[in-house]
Amino acid sequence: MFMQLFQWYKTRFSDPNLSVLFLLLLFSFIVIYLFGNILAPLFVAIVLAYLLDWPVTYLMRFKINRTFATLIVMLLFISISIFAFLGVLPTIFKQAASFIRDLPTMLNQGQAYILTLPAHYPDAIDPVTITHIIGTIKSYLVDSGGFLLSQSFASILNIAALLVYAVLVPLMMVFMLKDKNQLIASMARFLPQNRKLAAQVWSEMNGQIMNYIRGKITEILIVGVATYFTFFFMDLRYSALLAVLVGLSVLIPYIGAAAVTVPVAVVALFQWGISPEFAYLMIAYGIIQTLDGNLIVPILFSEAVNLHPVVIIISVLIFGGLWGFWGVFFAIPLATLVKAVLNAWPAVQADLDDIELIEK
Structure with a gap:
């Protein structure tokens, strides 16, 4: 068995480039899986900087240096983000609150309709089964409501962290976009040769x-x-x-x-x-x-x-x-x-x- 495993390893990883590729993928997966929550602002900044690199590169075609192009793109990005948070999200939150407020009425209407089904279809629907189903649904909704309420309080407690991220992430994005080439060159020094x-x-x-x-x-x-x-x-x-x-x-x-x-x-x-x-x-x-x-x-x-x-x-x-x-x-x-x-x-x-x- 050990000889078979050794032969498989020798066949699949005989090329150093293959070994390096496998180790890089494995290392990336382990870091993201184990430290994803801790490094979440860094990962978010990397993803957003990666997305915004295309407009920065496009502006550089018009003889604009990278620093100035980064400032233009980041100003547009922050402006759109502020508009989304102040103009769109309040409407969504308002409608979500209205939906939660109207949900009991909707459930009562649905329950009243379901309770009429045994009278219309006595041979196909059992009233005891309907009552049991309604009770199960109510219990599930109560449990779900308690979970959502606890999560809401947890979210309120994390507002300070969100405010920190709102400053930290854009700041990291600016440096990642402005100093992209220097950062890549610095990271390349720590990577294997093959x-x-x-x-x-x-x-x-x-x-x-x-x-x-x-x-x-x-x-x-x-x-x-x-x-x-x-x-x-x-x-x-x-x-x-x-x-x-x-x-x-x-x-x-x-x-x-x-x-x-x-x-x-x-x-x-x-x-x-x-x-x-x-x-x-x-x-x-x-x-x-x-x-x-x-x-x-x-x-x-x-x-x-x-x-x-x-x-x-x-x-x-x-x-x-x-x-x-x-x-x-x-x-x-x-x-x-x-x-x-x-x-x-x-x-x-x-x-x-x-x-x-x-x-x-």
Whole structure:
């Protein structure tokens, strides 16, 4: 058995570049997994600086030095962030509070309707079963409400930390963008020498990751804005809150669209009942989802690496379970990275075998 393991190791890691690539990936995973909470501001700053590097590089084409380009981009980024927090989030929070306030009324209406089902369908529905189901749902909602309340108090206690992050993250972003080349050169000194394969994989992935992130942010904005105006003009309650949920649902392929349809349908059903307005809203919502899947996604991600839907879903589950929101956001790029590494691994070994045959 030990001989087989040794032979496997010798076959797979005979090239130093392969060993370095494996160790770099393993080290990165361990650091993020073990110290993710502690280094969260640093990781957030790295991700945002990576996203904003493209407009900084674009401005430098007009003979603007990197420092001035960084200041311009950061001012725009901070302005947009302040507008989102002061202009958009209060409306969303207000509608969320209204939804929570109206939730008991909606539940009572739903309970009253469910209790009428045994009278209409006595042979198919048992009243005892209905009562048991309603009791179970109430217990779950009470427990969930207590959990949300505790989390709210915990969030209030963390306001000081959030304020620190609000200053610390932009400050780190400025230095990362302004001194990008110096920081990369300084980090390269601590990396092993045999990193040719790692550099090759990163070079292949860099453009794909950037295209994916830009496309995903564009998709969120398009779907969210289109959904908001549709819900607003059709006078659906909690239109901003539901539009944000629909926009963020595109982060989770296949699963997100199906999951967010439930609150949209429930709110529309309690507002209008089974009526033409309900049907019109669901048709409009279905058109948005159809255009997103068949028009927006192919245009924005035409150059994306082809991954099987099962692989995408598994990646979302694994990386989302490991790193939460950011794991879901980067699930597809991470899956593409794993695919690129696996594709490069046997290719390098095949090249080594060809060299040995030539030498013989």
